[in-house]
Amino acid sequence: MTIPSIRKIAGAVMISGAMVALAACGTNVEQRAATGAIAGAVVAGPAGAVVGGAAGTAVSKATDD
Structure with a gap:
């Protein structure tokens, strides 16, 4: 692996971690899903919004149970 590809992988991991962390913001299902969708949309567009909403x-x- 070259250094640029390692940097891309590390960047993707950090962005994914930030998206999951933002998906946890909020006090109920709707707020967490909305926060996750917004974070996903910023990172990866419409597909990211869907994934972020699902993550939220x-x-x-998981936290409410």
């Missing part, structure tokens, strides 16, 4: 919902379900 999953985090909410």
